[in-house]
Amino acid sequence: QSVLTQPPSASGTPGQRVTISCSGSSSNIGSNSVNWYHQLPGTAPKLLIYSNDQRPSGVPDRFSGSRSGTSASLAISGLQSEDEADYYCAAWDDSLNGVVFGGGTKLTVL
Amino acid sequence: EVQVVESGGGLEQPGGSLRLSCAASGFVFSSFSMNWVRQAPGKGLEWVSSISSSSRTIYYADSVKGRFTISRDNAKSSLYLQMSSLRDEDTAVYYCARESLGWSFDIWGQGTMVTVSS
Secondary structure, eight states: SSSSOSEEEEEEEETTTEEEEEEEETTTTTOEEEEEEOOTSSOOEEEETTTTBBBOOTTTTTTTEEEETTTTEEOOOOOGGGGGGEEEEEEETTTTTEEEEEEEEEEEOO | OOOEEEEEEEOOOOTTTEEEEEEEEEEEEEESEEEEEOOOOSSSSEEEEEOOOTTTEEEOTTTTTTTTEEEEEGGTTTEEEEOOOOOOOGGGEEEEEOOOOOEEEEEEOOEEEEEEOO
């Protein structure tokens, strides 16, 4: 049972816009920045969004993040086949004194 | 090239010990906090531990507190994870990750596999 809650799966067709939600509480998302990672099978995770809505250099602007209250979301527009991966949200938790991850969302491009 | 490379994984019996290492290059290691994150086979990511740039501040996940010890040697640009009293549930790929803004992890290694089994 993960501290942050994500849907286990999401899907879309090429060119579509999909969103992945991440729900937490006042001790994590409600008071700290949310970060998003994606992970292709057999590879290390890669930072996609940091500080709620910032993209590291090299990440396409098709990827965007937002946070509101104790929830956050990742949006992917212009879906491409190479976007098929696992996506994780994460945040610092003030009560646990540690970083907490969501359970991950497997994105399928139909 | 900015990178971190883990080593030291392997097969260990329950109750045993193992020491993981992470060699950093391409950046000023002593300026960054570092973390260990693990991923059990077929499961999601789990944060394990964090150490500040000066080693002054250290955090552990409850699941490893009292059994794992994180440390670093800035002169060698290296991060370590001493794991003891290993359990079956510690079986995972262990990633070394550089910490950036807002507790984000911007540089990850390829991971090293730890298998705990009798």
